[in-house]
Amino acid sequence: MPEPVSSAAPPAAPAQAEIAIEVSGLTKSFGDRVVVRDLSMQVKRGSIYGFLGPNGSGKTTTIRMLCGLLTPDSGTGTCLGFDILTESDKIKRRVGYMTQRFSLYQDLSVRENLEFVARLYAVPHPRDAARDMIRRLGLVGREGQLAGELSGGWKQRLALGACTLPGPELLLLDEPTAGVDPKARRDFWTQIHDLAAEGLTVLVSTHYMDEAERCHEIAYIAYGNLLVHGTVEAVIAKSKLTTYTVTGPDLHHLAVALAGKPGVDMVAPFGTSLHISGRDLAALEASIAPYRNQRGLIWQHGAPSLEDVFIELMGRTPDNFQ
């Protein structure tokens, strides 16, 4: 589809067609609570961009501002080359938004839901479009079933199908895999990669670290602030975090003893092991020295996982809910 270039776009914009989302300084507050603060980001066309952050960090609000469901208090930006403030009608026609909560009609059948979406977007031959999508989703034989009666995984698959049916250029997926079993999650991500390979841009918010690692780029947002972004490797490298993994008996005592010591920024139990991380390597090593030779403990020096990085980031960010 040829991309109409907005006349208001700055002439210096580098390779307009390569950028799907570009926003700067987005701010949104509800009452006196700032939910998104001065957020800037750029998403390349055809990439999968992961949006991470704790609950209530402003992920959903940001996504809603991108597709015109919320008006930012300040800030500017374009989505698919259209101004998010003034051209939300054009954006809506080109974006598929999958809400956090299942938002198809529970009392319509699979086919009826898809036909409804097809008609809303004025897709030619809505019945055929719906039938094709049913085949592609593997829902043949279930097209007459009410959407509300489908299992969690199938609901989510149907919702994605409804989003992609009108042929959008950008998908905004808000925690699409919450409450879905691991197998369905894996299938879902395979589909996302297929769609991206076809040229679709996907912005997806998630809590799952394994999903974050499947994204081309990620951004971490906490309490309204975008803290870090880039590829997974870049984010880990930028954190300058050193992590020691300890296994052995009585890790709980060790965790209590180490928490708050100089250089120890984070102590987190992971099953039978304990992750101890810090940005100041010298101070960290000084603090753990007395325990290094404790009997039964096995210490391992390693690169931090993405989860370590995020938990540490989260610990550093002041909560704005107080």
Place this chain on the structure above:
Amino acid sequence: MSAAQTDRRDRAASGVLWRTWAMLVKEFIQLRRDRVSLAMIVVLPVMQLLLFGYAINTTPHHMPAAVLLQEDTDLGRSVVKAMENTAFFDFIYLVKTEDEFDDLLQSGKVLFGVEIPRGFERGVRRGDQPAILVAADATDPVAASSALAALAQLAQTALAHDLNAGEPAVPPFEVRTHARYNPAASSRLNIVPGLVGAILTMTMLIFTALSVTREVERGTMESLLSMPITPVEIMLGKIIPYVMVGFVQASLIVGIGVTLFGVPILGNLFLLAGLSTLFIGANLAIGYTFSTIAQNQLQALQMSMMFFLPNILLSGFMFPFAGMPRWAQWVGECLPLTHYIRIVRAILLKGSTLHNMRYDAVGLVVLMLIAMTIAVSRFRRTLD
């Protein structure tokens, strides 16, 4: 947990109390947060009391009346004056021709018309016992009957002063009453057409009041708003199916009214259908407005109830409109049901035309446009 505590929980009797208490405390907290329910608790009884106490009157006085004076004489005016003194009639129109006289009754602007015939004074003085004609709009038999009963005494006393004759042995003139439109004073004829309006109001309100709140409650509104559809399109798409539902209901009620209860159809059914569309549209738009204000389906239902109640009481559906005080009549004029009930009754029972009903038709159009404007402007395109 101490042993004593566990003990207490195991004892059945106090357990019942504790659990009931827990439930009760929770209910009170929830009730306190639900503003609309709280308002209902107070507003509903207060509104009912005030309306029944101040607005409703089953033996209405001061009903609008017209007089057709075919001769302008002292005796004629005395009769009109005597009628006014009964406090049942307010002569608000003085007309010169039969046509004007009929139009006033046909359109419902007056409930009574009094005709003082030419030669009335001469007839009285000659002892001919001339007749004055009192035409009553008896579509509402309750409103008409007490006034008509009062007229029976009138002939005896009205002219006593003018004729200086004390109590005459024979009344000097005759009052000939004519209960138009519903000569048998059958209350069914009044109720059935009114019911069309009352039932349409209730179902149309509830259907649409729930329509938007249901989308919000089930979370489908968010994805609907993210799709390329405008508020007007959403509203039209939601309202039009119910216009058809409204037509089915109206046909059902009129059909049963005609076949089982002998309600006549004297006017034009197409005119009725056209005006019904306006009425249905107005109610749907009002329901839709509630739907955009209410936060959940319960609130939407409660708002519909609070709107429905004055509609039933003040529209002339249950109690005579003319019997209400001025302020209540003004409130009534703002309700679509008031205008529609006049229209249905007039078209079915009186055979009225659009020309007769122009005032109420315009009223319906205005109310519908106001409601639709509010509904569309209340609808938020965003989730802000």
